């Protein structure tokens with residue numbers, strides 16, 4: 170289990186997260202909701218080791234990993250898919266996939282990625298940055314299939330994509346989950362996220378305003394208060 174315990178974190182002198190407690194149990198899908206600027210991306214950066222808490226801790230199976238570098242967390246099975254995708258636009262699809270292979274097993278990485286997203290297989294020599302938004306997101310997500318991580322951190326992976334591609338991405342998340350990966354999901358399609366989530370956290374100005382099961386959230390007014398009109402998605 171990955172957990173944030175009483176985490177404070179921010180940038181320079183400004184504090185963004187204020188005493189955040191959040192847990193991602195093994196194999197579970199946890200949705201993180203909140204308005205723009207609430208601190209969702211900041212929370213995912215803490216979970217990935219890209220930003221260290223100023224107080225509180227990040228733990229993995231109870232062990233304090235707050236001071237570990239992102240790469241050390243990757244090798245322990247924590248796999249971030251950052252906002253903006255985290256691929257190399259000036260490298261080909263093939264080169265991107267071989268960089269995703271942690272153990273240097275390029276061939277296997279390529280085979281697995283293409284089995285999950287056949288469209289990537291048709292574009293191995295194409296510069297990643299010239300692919301469509303949906304294809305780029307598939308390339309970014311292929312990492313999670315290649316590395317078989319324990320916990321995947323997903324920051325608005327459906328952002329700006331056509332509905333059909335969003336469907337494909339949610340199908341892929343379901344596949345990942347059936348393989349046993351846990352997920353912490355930040356998603357603009359709130360209703361969809363709630364449909365697939367085991368637990369949901371609502372972040373309001375850097376503080377957790379709600380934590381519980383999706384069904385409980387529907388009975389409260391915190392949802393409309395902090396997430397607003399997004400329910401229509």
Ligand SMILES: Nc1ncnc2c1ncn2[C@@H]1O[C@H](COP(=O)(O)OP(=O)(O)OP(=O)(O)O)[C@@H](O)[C@H]1O
Nearest residue numbers: 180181183185203204205206207208209210211212
């Ligand atoms: N690198 C940075 N330096 C300084 N301030 C930052 C930095 N990144 C984010 N912030 C600030 O931290 C706060 C939280 O930002 P964050 O990106 O975590 O929000 P978010 O919930 O992901 O929002 P969105 O839904 O718009 O993606 C915002 O006020 C933002 O301006």
Ligand SMILES: [Mg+2]
Nearest residue numbers: 209210211252
């Ligand atoms: Mg964000």
